[in-house]
Amino acid sequence: MAELMSSSEFRVALEQAFSGTMAKDASFSRAWATGKLHKQHFVHWATNHYHYIGPFGDYLGLMYANTPDHARDAKDF
DSSP: OOOOOOHHHHHHHHHHHHTTOOGGGSHHHHHHHTTOOOHHHHHHHHHHHHHHHTTHHHHHHHHHHTSOGGGGGGGGO
């Protein structure tokens, strides 16, 4: 079994894993920002994201409520 990372090693590894995967770098976001999308593109985007965005506030509330006080900095990540 692999040895567990320390919390600081885990955080660095997590940040590195997400590096370069920002939405601003996605082709859809670039097309949106440069005005290359049409209404139908946004309709399709909204349809795909509705089920994710709708319960997102509930998800964050549950996550924050179940995060112990000694791990408050995890809520800001």
